[in-house]
Amino acid sequence: MSDLLETLDAVIAERRLSGDPSSSYVAGLCHKGLDAILKKIAEESGETIMAAKDAQHGGETLAVVKETADLWFHCLVMLSSLARVGAGDRRTRAALRTLGYRGKSRSRRQESTRG
Numbered sequence: 001m002s003d004l005l006e007t008l009d010a011v012i013a014e015r016r017l018s019g020d021p022s023s024s025y026v027a028g029l030c031h032k033g034l035d036a037i038l039k040k041i042a043e044e045s046g047e048t049i050m051a052a053k054d055a056q057h058g059g060e061t062l063a064v065v066k067e068t069a070d071l072w073f074h075c076l077v078m079l080s081s082l083a084r085v086g087a088g089d090r091r092t093r094a095a096l097r098t099l100g101y102r103g104k105s106r107s108r109r110q111e112s113t114r115g
Contacts, residue, residue, distance in 0.1 A: 005076070005093065012080045030081050037078045044071040 012026055019027030029037055048071045051064040079092055 008073070008076060009080065009090070012076055013083070016077075016080050026077055029077060034078070034081060037074065037081055041071065041074045041078060044074050047071075 015024045015026040016030045021028040021031040029040065044067065048064065048067040051059070051067040053059075055061045055064045
């Protein structure tokens with residue numbers, strides 16, 4: 001998955017920096033600014049929540065997968081747009097690694113740090 005995120009991050013960055021806002025979704029969204037990106041993340045968050053609730057009650061599980069992918073994508077667009085101020089996909093992945101999200105359960109991580 002890391003390779004996929006790196007590839008997607010590179011494509012987003014390329015389109016953000018040199019894409020034509022009239023023909024590239026990413027370039028157009030970034031051209032509108034951070035507020036437009038954040039509005040899209042809020043919209044996708046709500047859709048993801050609703051799809052998850054529907055799936056919990058017997059609804060289509062593919063919908064929650066697709067909405068989650070949309071949410072992640074738009075979060076990557078946000079991180080790319082903030083890369084110049086020190087945020088970004090690579091730093092986010094590094095932060096996850098620092099927090100110990102490598103397959104080790106949280107309780108096991110906490111026990112190992114208690115000594």
